[in-house]
Amino acid sequence: MQVRPEFIRGVAEVEVTPRGIRPHRLPAWVREQFPDGQLLSMENQPSGVRVVFRTAASAFDLVVHPTRIAYVGTDRPRGRIDVYADGGLVVRDVLDGGDRFEVDLASGDSTLHPGPAHTTRVSGLPEGRHRIEVWLPHNESVELVELRADAPVEPDDVDLPQWVHHGSSISQGSNALAPSEIWPAVAARRAGVELRNLGLGGSAFVDPFLARVIRDAPADYVSVKLGINVVNLDGMRLRVFVPAVHGFLDTIRDGHPDVPLLLISPLFCGIHEDTPGPGAIDPASIGTGQVRFVATGTPHDVALGRLTLQVIRRELRSLVERRAADRNLHFLDGTSLYGATDAAELPLPDGLHPSPEAHQRIGARFAEYAFTGTGPFARPPAGGVA
Incomplete structure (x- = not known):
């Protein structure tokens, strides 16, 4: 199933893309009013954004397509996805694949290198209904492609300040x-x-x-x-x-x-x-x-x-x-x-x-x-x- 917008916390809105949906931390009117490259790149990275749902599943997969910026001659760690079940960390998954914009700081040139989607897999959850919170990467943008689970998933009903x-x-x-x-x-x-x-x-x-x-x-x-x-x-x-x-x-x-x-x-x-x-x-x-x-x-x-x-x-x-x-x-x-x-x-x-x-x-x-x-x-x- 496609990730439903009501599962996503910490966003202004989501954009439907050919692959799935992309979280945005700033609303469209800001992006249209001031389409600054730095601002657009940063708001596109879902820092603090979570996919939150309830499920009795013992396993699920979240498929995302990352896009990152890399700099020639500079080592920058890949983004990660953190998965919590009932408040406890169960998976910390380092992204691979995805699209890479490589920037040469000396010349200012950039090159796009396309790549495949990434799947975060969670398995072995104990029996019972769980509150799942998936923290998306703070330093790479992602499109949410698909959520697959071995039991139904439902929106979370917790109302926090x-x-x-x-x-x-x-x-x-x-x-x-x-x-x-x-x-x-x-x-x-x-x-x-x-x-x-x-x-x-x-x-x-x-x-x-x-x-x-x-x-x-x-x-x-x-x-x-x-x-x-x-x-x-x-x-x-x-x-x-x-x-x-x-x-x-x-x-x-x-x-x-x-x-x-x-x-x-x-x-x-x-x-x-x-x-x-x-x-x-x-x-x-x-x-x-x-x-x-x-x-x-x-x-x-x-x-x-x-x-x-x-x-x-x-x-x-x-x-x-x-x-x-x-x-x-x-x-x-x-x-x-x-x-x-x-x-x-x-x-x-x-x-x-x-x-x-x-x-x-x-x-x-x-x-x-x-x-x-x-x-x-x-x-x-x-x-x-x-």
Whole structure:
């Protein structure tokens, strides 16, 4: 049978393709309004997206057709599919086959290499009815071709609180090895909430259309992590950035006036702490198997309004303080999730993105901060999903 849309969680919509259906994390109106190649590539990768169903089957197959981007001279791990049964991991399956777009970073040329579909097989499930949750890859796009099982499958009826999170490639899961181990997934699984992940690699630019997507999304909790991509691109000066964030939050509040809203400043990143962007790939790292990033700005340019991570943290904290009338707006310093001490212990492998171990640490710390005790998301949702 074809995977039914009602089985898919964490998406804006699905697209019918000749092979099956493709999950999209952003709605069609965004993709049509701003068809940026980087944005389209990232929203097409189903980070945080799950196929969820109930079944008494002892075995099932999920057939997908992956599409990935590979870089000449750089070793990038393949995507994975994680399968949970009743909350326990039963299969972690590394993708093979699929289509490969190979990009030469030196020349900019790209070549398409077609490949076959991939089948994730699950067998030996114990007798009884199970809740199955299949986490799709965070770093490759997939078309869902077919779901085969030895017993009927039905939609899941569990109604969990909805957490919508927006951020950069770190939130999408860059450098994490498995889709359920990206830091937002780690936090969501610990907290027992339904994740809608709008982490978009290289695309967290305080874009008004993203604020509209969040405004219109069902949400019991909302978090927004802003700053690192703005510095990477050197896309804004201080005078423009602060009002843009105000407008971003105002738009979210138009749809969610009372939902707990958490503004998160950037994690520690040594290359941009005191040095503005733009960021760039270190040419010396091309072909070494591990691309590294560098900052190309100069620290004294801060006086001209150019942004560093330290400037952004200061300004976001001040911005939330000036919006004190909004009692459900909260601020979290990103260095409390991953700071300089963490970077010394668990360095950023490429100078920009956390390691798999750091994703686990960030997710655990976020869950502890946000969803327990007096945290901003600790209280049960009031009045249900908007």
